[in-house]
Amino acid sequence: MAKISHAFIVSVALTFSPVAGALPAVQGDSPADGYTISPGALDDALNAFATGNRLQLIYSPALVARRRTAGLRGRPPVREGLAQLLEGTGLTAVAVKANVYLLQPAPRARPRPAPAVQTGTPPAPAPHGPTTTELDTVHVTGSRIGRAVFESSLPLTLITNEQIRSSGHQTLFDVLRLLPGMSGHHPRNVATENGASQVPSAAAASASLYSLGPRATLFLVDGRRMANYGLISTDYGALTDLNGIPLSMVDHIEIAHGGASAIYGADAMAGVVNIILKKDYRGAEVGASFGVSQRGDAEQQRQYASFGEQTPGGGNVFVSVDHFTRNPLIGSQRKWATMDQRLSGQADGRYLAGYFDGYQISPIEGCENTTAPGVVDESARCSLDQARYVSLQPGITSSALYAYFHQPFGQNKEFYADLRATRVGLEVQNPPFSASLRLPDSHPDAGGGRWLNYWFSDVGPIRSRSITTTRDFTVGVKGFRDKWEWDVSLAQRRNKVANRITGLINEPAVTQEVQTMSLRFDKAATNEPKVLAEIAPQTTMGGEIVLDMFSASVEGPLFELPAGEARLAAGVEARREVLRARPDEDFVQGHVALAQEFDARRASRNTSALYGEANVPLLQKLWLNAAWRLDRSSGYGNQISPMYGLRWQPLRSLVLRATMGEGYRAPTLAELRRPLMIGQDTVGRLAEDFPVPCAVSLHDAEGTEYCQVDVRAGVNPKLRPEISTSRNFSVVWTPTEDLTVSLDRYRIHRRNEIVATASLEYPKLFPKQLVLDEFGQVTEVIRQLDNYGSTDVRGWELSAEYRMPTRRWGNFAVRLNGHYLDTLRRGVHSQVPELDYAGFGTPNRTVLGSVRWSYGDWSATLNARYMGPATVLKRTPDQPCPKMAFRTICSTPSATLLGLDLTYEGFDKWLFGLNISNLNDRRPVNYDYSAGGYSLVDDDPVGRYYLVSAMYRF
Numbered sequence: 001m002a003k004i005s006h007a008f009i010v011s012v013a014l015t016f017s018p019v020a021g022a023l024p025a026v027q028g029d030s031p032a033d034g035y036t037i038s039p040g041a042l043d044d045a046l047n048a049f050a051t052g053n054r055l056q057l058i059y060s061p062a063l064v065a066r067r068r069t070a071g072l073r074g075r076p077p078v079r080e081g082l083a084q085l086l087e088g089t090g091l092t093a094v095a096v097k098a099n100v101y102l103l104q105p106a107p108r109a110r111p112r113p114a115p116a117v118q119t120g121t122p123p124a125p126a127p128h129g130p131t132t133t134e135l136d137t138v139h140v141t142g143s144r145i146g147r148a149v150f151e152s153s154l155p156l157t158l159i160t161n162e163q164i165r166s167s168g169h170q171t172l173f174d175v176l177r178l179l180p181g182m183s184g185h186h187p188r189n190v191a192t193e194n195g196a197s198q199v200p201s202a203a204a205a206s207a208s209l210y211s212l213g214p215r216a217t218l219f220l221v222d223g224r225r226m227a228n229y230g231l232i233s234t235d236y237g238a239l240t241d242l243n244g245i246p247l248s249m250v251d252h253i254e255i256a257h258g259g260a261s262a263i264y265g266a267d268a269m270a271g272v273v274n275i276i277l278k279k280d281y282r283g284a285e286v287g288a289s290f291g292v293s294q295r296g297d298a299e300q301q302r303q304y305a306s307f308g309e310q311t312p313g314g315g316n317v318f319v320s321v322d323h324f325t326r327n328p329l330i331g332s333q334r335k336w337a338t339m340d341q342r343l344s345g346q347a348d349g350r351y352l353a354g355y356f357d358g359y360q361i362s363p364i365e366g367c368e369n370t371t372a373p374g375v376v377d378e379s380a381r382c383s384l385d386q387a388r389y390v391s392l393q394p395g396i397t398s399s400a401l402y403a404y405f406h407q408p409f410g411q412n413k414e415f416y417a418d419l420r421a422t423r424v425g426l427e428v429q430n431p432p433f434s435a436s437l438r439l440p441d442s443h444p445d446a447g448g449g450r451w452l453n454y455w456f457s458d459v460g461p462i463r464s465r466s467i468t469t470t471r472d473f474t475v476g477v478k479g480f481r482d483k484w485e486w487d488v489s490l491a492q493r494r495n496k497v498a499n500r501i502t503g504l505i506n507e508p509a510v511t512q513e514v515q516t517m518s519l520r521f522d523k524a525a526t527n528e529p530k531v532l533a534e535i536a537p538q539t540t541m542g543g544e545i546v547l548d549m550f551s552a553s554v555e556g557p558l559f560e561l562p563a564g565e566a567r568l569a570a571g572v573e574a575r576r577e578v579l580r581a582r583p584d585e586d587f588v589q590g591h592v593a594l595a596q597e598f599d600a601r602r603a604s605r606n607t608s609a610l611y612g613e614a615n616v617p618l619l620q621k622l623w624l625n626a627a628w629r630l631d632r633s634s635g636y637g638n639q640i641s642p643m644y645g646l647r648w649q650p651l652r653s654l655v656l657r658a659t660m661g662e663g664y665r666a667p668t669l670a671e672l673r674r675p676l677m678i679g680q681d682t683v684g685r686l687a688e689d690f691p692v693p694c695a696v697s698l699h700d701a702e703g704t705e706y707c708q709v710d711v712r713a714g715v716n717p718k719l720r721p722e723i724s725t726s727r728n729f730s731v732v733w734t735p736t737e738d739l740t741v742s743l744d745r746y747r748i749h750r751r752n753e754i755v756a757t758a759s760l761e762y763p764k765l766f767p768k769q770l771v772l773d774e775f776g777q778v779t780e781v782i783r784q785l786d787n788y789g790s791t792d793v794r795g796w797e798l799s800a801e802y803r804m805p806t807r808r809w810g811n812f813a814v815r816l817n818g819h820y821l822d823t824l825r826r827g828v829h830s831q832v833p834e835l836d837y838a839g840f841g842t843p844n845r846t847v848l849g850s851v852r853w854s855y856g857d858w859s860a861t862l863n864a865r866y867m868g869p870a871t872v873l874k875r876t877p878d879q880p881c882p883k884m885a886f887r888t889i890c891s892t893p894s895a896t897l898l899g900l901d902l903t904y905e906g907f908d909k910w911l912f913g914l915n916i917s918n919l920n921d922r923r924p925v926n927y928d929y930s931a932g933g934y935s936l937v938d939d940d941p942v943g944r945y946y947l948v949s950a951m952y953r954f
Contacts, residue, residue, distance in 0.1 A: 059103035168915035180819030200464035204241035214239035227493035238670035246322035259726030261663035262643035281308035289949035315407030328395030341929035345887030353382035386431035387932030392941035395427035413479035462503035484556030542582035564617035663724035674713035675756035753789030810855030857906035872928035
C-alpha cells in the first residue's frame, strides 16, 4: 500500500485545457512562438514548461532530483510535450484533471519482439521525433479541489491495482478488512448480529475504519455514494455490502483517514473509502483464475473480459464483465474448528442436549456421541459441536456488468454515463437450531417435567441463501468556462436483497405437534418428513434501498496571492432515500422461535447539502485547507460541519500537517427500529439498585435479592443526530527520492451515539423506561435506541516506502503500513464510567508489509501481515479473567501470515501469475472457546492457498 504524501506544486494562473481521453485538442495547446527549453535539469525544464502553458505539475522534489532532460523545441501539444520532456527519465505524467498533471515513476515497459522483415522488403521508416506516451486519467479523494489532494492536511492512502493483484485476494471485502486500521464485518457476524442470534436475517460483507463501526465510514464509487445493503442489520444498522464490486473492475482504491464529514457529509466521521473503477482503457483483455486450498477444498474461479475503444470526436467507451464463484468452507472441514477447547486447556463449549434439573443434565436416551475430533469422551453424549456446522467461508456466486461512456460535444463540454449491474448469491450456514423446552407431563418425552435442552438435528443446519442485485447508473455533463470547471450529474443506486432461510423453527407449529404427540424428542425416534416440514418451513426476508442523487459543483481559482493561487470548490447535493422491508409473515407475527421482531416497512427521507472547500497558500511553504458543509435532513433540521487544516513544509524533505473538524450524522432510516431483542417473552433481571418497588422480587442462590421484569423492545421516534470531533497530526519525511516515511496521530470523539439503552443494568438512569402497574410496582422494562453512547478512539498510523533500483539484480521495493490503537473508550451513559476496549476481542496493533522484486519479465512479491495479541473470554474490559477448572488464557497469541506472488510477462501479450496465501500455513489459535477456535474478523480459516491466473491483452 502506498500513501500519497510529500509533493511539490508548480502553479501559475490556470486556463483549462484537454484532459487525457476527455476533450479534443483546441488551439492554444502550445505557446504561439513554440518551446525553447534547453537540455539540462528536469526540475528547471518542468518549471519553464508549466509557466509557458499556464498549468500545474505535481511531483515530489526528490522524484526529479538529479534527473536531466534532452529539452524541447517546436510546438507539440501539452501532452506530447510533457512526454518528450520526460523521455528517458523513467517518469510519466498522469492527467489528474484539466491542466493538472501528476508525475510518477513509469511502469516498466515489456519488450516486444520485432516483426520479421521479408527479403527484399525495405524496413518501415523510423518515426520522426520522439515517441509520445499515452497519459491515463486518475481520480483523487480527500478533497473536492483537484490539486489539494496532494497538499491535503488529511492523511490519504492509495491502493493500486498492482497491489490488489499481488495480494491474492479475490474480493473487495478481503482487500479492505485486512488493512491496518480497518475492521472487517464478516457475513456470518452480520447475519447473526455478532453471534447473538440463531436467525441469519442478513448476510452482507463490509468494513470500517478505527473500530467506529460501518455507520462511521462512507463508501463511494467514483466519488458518489453507494446504496446501503437492502436488509437491515439490527446490530450494525445500515451498512455497505462490498460483495457487489468485482476486483477485476477496480482501478485503484483511495482512503481518506479521519473525519471528512465537512467534505462528504454524514457517515464520514472515521473516513472515506473511494473505489475507482476502470474507465479510459483502450484495447481488450481477458483473464481467468483458479484457486484451491492445500487440503483440496474452498475452490474458487474467476473469468472476466474488458474492452475499451476511442469514439469519433475524442470520447471513449469501456465495457467489462466478470463472473466469480467460490465454494463454501464448513467447520467440519477443519480439525481445529470445535467448541471443545479442552486440548488447549480451555473449556468444553459444546451444547449438551438432555434434561436439566438446575444442577446437571441427564442425556436423552439413544442420543449419538458427537465429541470433537481427537477427544475421547464416551460420557459426553448428545453434545452439539456448533463450530462443526458454521460457515468458515461463505459460498459466493457473482456476475457483474459495468459500462462507462464519455463523449465531448460543443465547446469545452463533455457528456458521461456509467452503468453497473451485479447479482451476488451468498450462502451462510449456522448450526441446527437449539433451545430449551418444557414439555407437558402427558408427552412421552416429558422427562418428569424438567426442562429439555434440545437441538433439532433432524431438521438440519440453518442455511441462509441470499440473492443481492445492484443496479447503479449515472449520467452527467461537465466542462469548463474560463478558469472554472463545472459538473452536473444525476445518479441512482439500488440494492435489493431476497433471503431464503431454512432450518428455523416455527413455535406455534411445534406447540401444535407436541400437543398431538406427533413430534418426538427422543433422538432414537424418527420424526416424519411431514412433521418436520410443519415445524421448520422455509422463511423469507426481503428488502430494498433506492438512492436517487443530484449533484452540481464548480471548481476554480479565487484570487492570486504572493505565495500562489487560492482555489475554491463548491457545490450542492440532493438525495432521496427509500427503504422497503418485506419480512416473512412468520417474522411479523412472532412465530419464528427466538427471533427478533421484524416489521414490514416503507420509509423515505430527503436530504440536501451545500458545501465549500478552499485551498489557500498563506506562505510559500504554508497551505491552509478549509471546508464547510451545511446538511439538511428531513426531520432533523440543519447542521454545519467545518474542517480546518494546515500543511507546512519547513524543509524540502519534511512536511507537517494537522487537521481539526466536526462531524454530523442524522439517524438513518435503518435506525428507526427496535434494538436487538431475542425472543418475544424475554425475562430480565433488574440491577440491585432498582429505584421503585418491584412486582416480582426473588433471591438467587447467594441470597441476593433481585427484581424480575419483562423486557420489551420499543421504537424511539425522537432520535437526535450523532456528532463528532476529529483531530489529526502528521509528519511526512522524504530524505531521498527512494524513501518516504509518514507518521500520523489521530483522535476521533463521537457523542450522542445511537445505542440501545442499558435500562436493565442502570434503571436509575432510565426511569422513563420502567413500566409500573396500578400499585406503582415495576413490572416491565423497555429497551430502545437513544442518544446516550460515546466513543473516544485514538491511535497511530505508520507508512513507509523504500525503492532500491539496481543495474544487475533488478529493482526492489519495500512497503510497510502499521496501525496501533491505544485508546478505544466506550460509554453507555454520561454518568457511567467509560471502558477502554482497545485490544479487546481483536488486536490493537497490526502491520502489513511487502517486499517486491522485479527482474526482466519476472516479478515476485513477499507479503506479510502481523496481528498482535487480543483479549478474549471477558465480557467487559473491567472484568477479571474467568476462573475455570481448566487452564484459562485470556489473551490470544500474536500471529504472522505470509504470502508469495509471482508473475511472468515473457510471452507477448500474456501475463501469468501464481499466488500462495498463508504461505506458512498458520492455523488459527483463539482461546475463546465459545468462538470455535478462531476469530471471524482477523484469522484465516482456509490455510495455505494456491491461486493461478492468466491474462491476455489484445
